[in-house]
Amino acid sequence: MTLPAEPAQATSDPTTWGARNAHDPTVVRGDDGCWYMFSTDAAVGVDAIPAGVHVRTSPDLVEWTFVGTALDGVPSRALAHTGAHGLWAPEVLRWPTADGAPRWHMYYSASTFGSRTSVIGLATADSPAGPWTDAGPVVATTHDVDGHNAIDAAVVFDRAGRPWLTYGSFFGGIHILPLDAETGFAEQPGETGTLIARRPASVDGAVEGPYIVYRPEEDRFVLFVSYDSLFDSYSVRVAVADEVTGPYLDANGRALTDTADSDPDAVGTKILGGHRFPGGTAWIAPGHNSVFRDGSRLFLVHHVRRADDPTRHEAQIRRVHVTASGWPLVSPHPYAGDHAERLPHAESVDGEWHVVHLDPAKRGVEASVPLRVRGAAHTDGQAVTTPLIVQAEGGDLVLDAVVFGAWDPVAQRPVLAFAGLDASGTVWTGSKAVAP
Structure with missing residues (x-):
C-alpha cells in the first residue's frame, strides 16, 4: 500500500x-x-x-x-x-x-x-x-x-x-x-x-x-x-x-x-x-x-x-x-486501513525498536532512538496487552504496554508497534525496526 x-x-x-x-x-x-x-x-x-x-x-x-x-x-x-x-x-x-x-x-x-x-x-x-x-x-x-x-x-x-x-x-x-x-x-x-x-x-x-x-x-x-x-x-x-x-x-x-x-x-x-x-x-x-x-x-x-x-x-x-x-x-503511526495492521506472520516483540519518549516537559520534536525491547508476546498485529522491558540509557524500564500492528509509512509495510506507561506515569511508544 x-x-x-x-x-x-x-x-x-x-x-x-x-x-x-x-x-x-x-x-x-x-x-x-x-x-x-x-x-x-x-x-x-x-x-x-x-x-x-x-x-x-x-x-x-x-x-x-x-x-x-x-x-x-x-x-x-x-x-x-x-x-x-x-x-x-x-x-x-x-x-x-x-x-x-x-x-x-x-x-x-x-x-x-x-x-x-x-x-x-x-x-x-x-x-x-x-x-x-x-x-x-x-x-x-x-x-x-x-x-x-x-x-x-x-x-x-x-x-x-x-x-x-x-x-x-x-x-x-x-x-x-x-x-x-x-x-x-x-x-x-x-x-x-x-x-x-x-x-x-x-x-x-x-x-x-x-x-x-x-x-x-x-x-x-x-x-x-x-x-x-x-x-x-x-x-x-x-x-x-x-x-x-x-x-x-x-x-x-x-x-x-x-x-x-x-x-x-x-x-x-x-x-x-x-x-x-x-x-x-x-x-x-x-x-x-x-x-x-x-x-x-x-x-x-x-x-x-x-x-x-x-x-x-x-x-x-x-x-x-x-x-x-x-x-x-x-499508535505512533497514522491509521492506513485494516489490512495495513496485520503482519504476514506472528513476530516476537524481542528486538530492536525505534522508541519515542513522550517527555511531558518537551514541546518540540521528539526524535525516536534505537533501543532494545524485551517481552514475551508474539503477535501478527492483533493487539496484546503485555509488560515490556525497554533497555533505556538510564536503565531498564518496565512498561504497562500494548503491542499492536501499524503501517510504517517509510518502510511501506505493516510493523509491530507499542505504547506503554512506565512507573513514573510517562508514556513511551515505538515502532519495530525493519530489517534491511
Missing part, C-alpha cells in the same frame, strides 16, 4: 486537499455507511477559504474528499454576538430520539483569537450529509464579563444517558454542564457548569479542545485535552474519572484542576506530542482531538503540523489501544 503523495505546493482547490487543511476535526459514520469529517474552516496558502464548517467524506478513513461546507458562513445570531469570520471546532453526533428517527446535532464555535466574546451554537440535520439548520446559541460568553470561554464543544452521555456539554479553553479552563435530552440546549441557560481542567497563569492557562468518552470496559470517563499552543507546541493529555463531572486524575493521581504544582507540565498524562521516526516527516503540535468508535475499535482524530513548515496542517487518525490497567494510548 502506498499512501497518496502530498502536492508540492498549496492549492486553492479544496477538492485536492484530502485530509490537508483539516483543523479541529471530528469524525462520524452516517447511516449511509460513509464516514464524515467535520473541521474548522481553516487553510494555508489559500486566497479564499470556504466559510462555514468544512465537510469531507471517506469510504475507509484513509482517503478523504472535500464535499463542501455544512453551514454557509457564521449563523446570524452567532455573528451578531462575536463578529467572527468563520466557524471553529465542530462537534457532530447522532442525537437520541424517542422514536428512533434520525437526528444529528452539530455544536459549532464562533469567536476570534484572543477573545472571550464567543458562542457555541447548535445546528441540526436528519443526516450528517445535511442540510443543516441553525437552531441558535447554546452557550455565549463576553470578553469583559466572563472568565470562561464558550468554544471547543464536545458532548458525552453519562451512565444514565444524560447528555453533557464539555467546553472551554485558555481563559478559565474546561467546564462541563448538563444539556436537555430533548432539545440539546443547556438545562439551565446561562449556567457555566463544573470546572474539570485548568492550567496555571505561568503558561497562560493553555488548555483547550476537551473531549470525553465513557469507557464501559473500566466503567469510567476519559478526558482528552490539548496543552499549549496550537501553532507549534500542542500535545494531547488524558485523565480519568469515576463520574462525568470529575475529578479527572492522571496516571499519577493528580487532578487536572490542580495548578499548585510548580511544574505546569507535571499534571496530565501525555499520550501524543511532536515526534519523528527515521526517514519520516517531523510532526509537531498534534492536538485538538476527538474520539470515535467503529464497533469495538476506538480511534483518535487530530490535526498536526509539519515541523519544516508549521503553517501546513492536516488531520490524522490513529488507533487507540488500552493497557491492562485501563489507560488509553495511541
